[in-house]
Amino acid sequence: MRKRFADPMFQGLAVAALALLMALASVSWLTVVSSSRLLFPELAQTALAEASQGQGKIDAALDLGIPLDRVVGVDWLFASMKESDPDIAFLAITDGGKVLFSEGVTAATLVRLLASPPEPASAGLSSQQSLKDGHLVTELPLRSGAIHLGHHSDALFKPLADNLVDVGVIVLVSCLLAFEVMLLVVVLNVVQPARAVADALRVIAGGGAAALVDPRASGWVRALAVRLVRLLGTSSGGVKASPRSAPLVSVRLLAFLFVFAEELGRSFMPVYAGDIAAATSGLDANFATGVVVGLHMCMVAVAMPFATLLYTRLGRARLYAAGALIATAGLVGTGLADNYWSLLAWRAVSAFGYGATYVACQGFVIENTTSANRASGSAMMVGGITLADICGPAFGGVLAERFGQSETFIFAALVAALSAVVVAWLMAGSRRSPGERPRNVTLGDFAIALANRRLAVQVIFAAIPAKLLLTGFLYYLLPVTLIGDGWREADVGRILMVYGAVVLLGGPLLSRLTDRRQNHAVVVTLGLILSALPLLAAPLVPEALVLPAAIVMVAALGSGQAMSITAQTSMVVGMASEADVRHGHAPELTVMRFVERFGGGLGPMIAAPLGAHFGSVGAIAVFGVYACLSAMIYAGLTARWRASPSEVPR
C-alpha cells in the first residue's frame, strides 16, 4: 500500500482527483446554498417590504390632508427606491381604476399590464402580489386609492444564474489546474521514461551497452538500466544517481501559479485600493488608486533587471522560490494593509516577487531549450500565463464576492506559497547550468535602441498606446466603472476573462493573418484602431447595455492586441541587426519590452485623474481618442517607411 502512495503516477492522479473533488464539492455547496435560499419567497418578501415603505410615505402625506392627486414628489420616491433596488421597474398610484401617477412606465402600459391575467406563480407570493407580464406586481391599499410597485421578474432568477456562472468558473479553473498537473505528471512519468527506454533500446541495438552506465533517466528507468547493464555483463563502475531533471513542461505550471496568484485580485484591485485610499491617504482618492495599480506594473519592470542579477547567484529554482515567498508576503500584506502607504509598500513587495518568478521562469526556458526549440519553450510559459490571465480574475471575483476582498488576497498568498512548494519539489537537487541566463536590459541596449528612429516611432505611437489601453482601460477604468455601476466583482472578473480567452483563441488565427499580410505596420495600425474604436462609443452606451458593451470593448481590445503583438515583434526584430538576431538577441526588442512594461504602469496613473475629471466613462473615451490619434500618426509615419524601405541598419 505504501509503495503505491510512493508511485508518482498515483500521486499525480491523486492531486488531479483532489482538485476535481474540490471543484465538485464547491459545486454542491453552491447548489445547496442556492436552493436553500428559497429565492422566490425572499424576493417577494423584499418587494412587499419596499411597497409598504412607499405606502407609508404616501399615507403620511394623505394624513397631513394633502389630496391624493396633488401629492408632490412621487418621481423622487420612485428614484430613491430604484436607487436602493435596481430591479424595481415601476411605481404607480391609482384611485378607483384611474391612474394618478405612474413612474417607470406610461399610464397606458400600466393599465394594460394591471389588466393582464396573472401568470401562475410559485409559492411564496403574498395575497397582494401577482406575476403579470414579466413583472412581480405588489399592490397595497392607501388611505384612499392604491400603490403598485413592479419588479422585473427576470431579476428573480438573476441570483440563481449568477450562482451557476460562479460554479462554471470554479469548475473551469479546477479542470484547467487538473489538466496542468496531469500534463506534468504524464510527461514526468510516462513520456520521459518512455523516451529513456527508447534511447536505451537504441543504444543496445547499436551494441553500445556500456553507454547505459550513465543513462539520462531517473527512478525506475534508471534502476532498470543499471540492472540491464549488469545482465549484459558490462562493468558498471560507480553509477552516480543523476539528479531528477524537471521537464520543460513544468514551466507551464510554474508560470500559471505565480500569475494566477497575482491575477486573483485583478477584478477588484482598484476598488479595494480606492476604499483604503479614500479613508487613509489624504490624497485624491482617484489618483491614489491609479498609483496603487500602476505602481505594481512599474515595479515589475524595475524588479526584473535586479532579479536577473540574482539569477546568477541563486539559480532558477531558488530565485523562483524566493520570488514566490516574497510575493506571498506581499499578498498577505496587501490583504491586511490598514492604510494607504502600507498598501503601496506591500504592492511593491509583491511586484518584486512577481518580477523574480517571471525571470526565473524565463531562465528555466532558456536553460532547457536550444535556439532550435526555444520558441516552443517560450510558448509553454506564455500558455501558462495566458491560462492564469483567463482564470485568475474570474476566480478571484467569485472568491471576493463570497468571502471578501482581503480574504481573496490571503488565498492568493497561499497560491504563491504553493508555487514555492511546487518548485522545490520539481527542481529538488537541480543544479544551475553555468551557461545561459536571461539577458538583462543594459545601457548599451538603450544606446542602440535610442539611435533607431523607427523604433522610437514604434514605441511611442504603437507599443505604448497599446499598453496604456490595456492597463488604463482594462485594469483600471473598466473595474472602476462596472463596480461603480453596481456590478459584482465576479461579473468584472468574468469580463476580464474575455480578454485572455480572446487572446488565447484568436491569437494564433490573427497571427496567421499577420503572416499572410507581409505589411506588419498596417496590421499594427488596424490592431490599435480595433482596440480603440469601441472605447469611443463608451459615453453613448445606455445603462441597459453596459455589460454587453463592456464585453464587446474587451473582446475588441483582446483581438486588437493579439493582432499587433506578433506583428510588432516581427517589426522590431526586423529593425535589429542581423548579427544580433543570429545571437538570439535584439536590443531593440529588449528595450521596447522594458519601456512597454514601465509605460504600462503609467496607464492607471493617467486613467485615474482623467476619470476624476471626465467621469470614468468619459476617461474611457479619452483613452479611445488618444489611441486612435496615435494609430493615425503611426500609419502616416510608417507609410513613409514603405516609400523608403531601406533605412540603414547599423
Add this chain to the structure above:
Amino acid sequence: MRRREAISVLCAGAAGLLVGRRALAAGARRFRIVMVLWRGETEAEAGFRQELLALGVDADIEVRDLARDLTRLPDVVAEIRLLRPDLVYAWGTGVTLGLVGRWDKVDPVAHLTDVPVVFTMVSSPRGAGIEPPEGEPPRANVTGVSHIAPLPAQINAIRAFLPMERLGIVYNPAEANSLANLAELRALAPIARFQLLEAPVPTGTDGQPDATAIPDLVADLSRRQADILYIGPDSFVGANRDSLTAAGIEAGVPAFTATELEIRESQAMIGLVSRYATVGQLAAGKAEQILVEDTPPSAVPIETLKRFSYLIRLPVALRLGRYPSLQLIDYAEVIR
C-alpha cells in the same frame, strides 16, 4: 470595516480621556457668569445651562433681565464691573451692542473691554458691527453664536418647497440688522438667479415705521408676482409678523422665515430655523473654551450652527394649496 471601527473606538476612547480631564480641571474651580437678557429666559438659556453641566463646568449664573428696556443697560454694565464675573452672556443684537459696542466705536467708559463676552441670538454679528469685517483682527474679549442659517441655505430651503424666481421682502430701512441682511440678499440674487422685490416700510408721522402700511406693501409685492415673502432678521417685521403673514395668505403669497417665532407663533408657511436650545448649547461650548481651556475669546471663532430645522406650518400650506413634497415630509418638522 473592522479597521475603521477599531479606529473610531480608539478616537472615542481618546475623546473620553479628554472629556474626563476637562471635567477634572473644571472641578478645581467654580466660575461666575452674568447673563444679560432682553426678554427673560428663553430656551437658549436652558440649552446653555444644560450644556455647561454636561461639559462639567461648575458655574454660578446670575441673571440680569432688561425686560425689553435698553435704558437699564448702563446700570448693568456698572454692576458687572463691580462683580467682576469670569464671563458675561449676552442675548440678542441690541443687548450685545449695548454691552460691547461696535467693533470700531468701543467706548471704554460705556462698554465692557476686559471681561469675556459670549453673545447668542445675534442674527448678523458682522452686519451689526459686533464682529469686525473680514481682514480686521478679531475683538479681544468678544465671541458668540448666530442663530441664522447662511443665506444660500435659506434660498435652497425655499426652493426645496416651490420653484422661486421672485423673492419679496418687506423691511424696516431704519434697522441696521435688516439693511445688512438686505445687502447680502442683493448680492446673492444674481448668483442664485432670483429677482429681489423690495418693499421698505415707510415712516409714519411720528417718525416711526408705519405698521399699517404692511398689508398694502404685501399686496403690491403680490401684484409684482412675488413667489414668496421673505422674513429675515428684522425686529419691526418680527413684531408685526401676524399682519404680514395674514396679508400674504390673503394675497395667496406664502412666507418664509429664518427665525423661529414667525412660524411657531405666526403664519409663515416655511422656515429654516435653529432651535434656541441648540444655539444656547453652542454658546456654552464657547464659554467652556474660554473658562476651562483658557482660550482667549479672540481665538474662539464666531459661528452659526451647522444644522437647522426645516419647519412647515401645515394649515397655511393647505389653505394656500401649496403641498410639501414627500421628500420634505420625510425630514421637515410639520406644525399642524
